[in-house]
Amino acid sequence: MRLAMVGLGKMGSNMARRLRRGGIEVVGYDHSLDMVVSLVAEEGMVGASSVEDAVSKLQSPRVVWLMLPSGEPTEKQIRELAPLLAKGDIVIDGGNSNYKDSQRRGNWLAEQGIGFMDAGTSGGIWGLDNGYCLMVGATPEVAKIMEPVLKALAPAADRGWAHVGPVGSGHFTKMIHNGIEYGMMQAMAEGLELLRGKQEFSLDLAEITELWRHSSVVRSWLLDLTAEALKSDQALDNVAPYVADSGEGRWTVVEAVEQGVAAPVLTLALQMRFASQNETGYGYRLLSMMRNAFGGHAVKQTGGGK
Known part of the structure; x- marks a missing residue:
């Protein structure tokens, strides 16, 4: 063919x-x-x-x-x-x-x-x-x-x-897929930021994410990519806390409104991407790193980045 x-x-x-x-x-x-x-x-x-x-x-x-x-x-x-x-x-x-x-x-x-x-x-x-x-x-x-x-x-x-x-159902299914992806990424970024914030424990995020990859209920390809990235860089100082949205997340939220279906997690995950454009934070750096890991999306670097 x-x-x-x-x-x-x-x-x-x-x-x-x-x-x-x-x-x-x-x-x-x-x-x-x-x-x-x-x-x-x-x-x-x-x-x-x-x-x-x-x-x-x-x-x-x-x-x-x-x-x-x-x-x-x-x-x-x-x-x-x-x-x-x-x-x-x-x-x-x-x-x-x-x-x-x-x-x-x-x-x-x-x-x-x-x-x-x-x-x-x-x-x-x-x-x-x-x-x-x-x-x-x-x-x-x-x-x-x-x-x-x-x-x-x-x-x-x-x-x-x-x-x-x-016709139309393929892109509709992918749209919802990406909306779910937003929520999963947001949850993972928030959880890892909480772990990093507990400074008295000096937790190793690379070790913990690698641990979670095996038999935990949150294991996933997204976790695999995150664990791999954190092995080489946990600080993420060269990654700007800016997370773009490529469209599907917005369309998913609009669809939820049109159907009258409650989708608070997906909606908030989208809103947090908007918030990243005005604020700083480790969680946003993680989100940016994840998008680069699975999709090759450009990472916005800080002024001191290579």
Whole structure:
């Protein structure tokens, strides 16, 4: 099977690598042609000089997977892509788009006979080695066509991916996933800050987080990453206490309001990210470090940072 991957940033480039290693042919395009050249040399990807060039190198039904920033960049690309495609072709949005935008885009493409899949993608910078968790929304027909690709990207053919429902449901599921992630990170950061604050005990946070990784009820991949990071740096003096939010947390809270469902933990976790932009604290440094550990998000450093 062959598809085009448009957007070869941190996630897109590693997904292209994993697809190639899984036997999927990939035609890749990115505005950074250096990345295209690198992947051609390293993974045997077919390079493209433009989106038009990428589409021309596909066979019917043509499949184009977008890994672009949510909002206007994705909207613009889908609008420009549609005239290049024909009935039966498929567009996949693997970025963190708002599920309402995905529903609208799916309906618009369907009117032209073009299939659409919204793929909530989790796994961050570790997905290349560990596989990606894929939550996809699509018609049964589109989902069936895309199965070989989903199996290649997932940790294994029989797990780590699911066709969760109709168009929009993939990004909706990923949105809630990220809202939960906010709450888990906040709880862990607050607890570790309390441990560090009990100075009379001189607690070793690297030792404690490593301890919790084994048979405790709070063990998780997030804890694994935190424990690993604290082994080399417990003070986090070079990490600024600034934690950005990338959108999904806000959308989750809005959804809770629209449904009239109480979600105080998720809401407060989002508010604490806002608070980090105006205050200092060890907990915020931990949150920033965690985001970098699983997603490769940029860490804002202090003035004395390297």
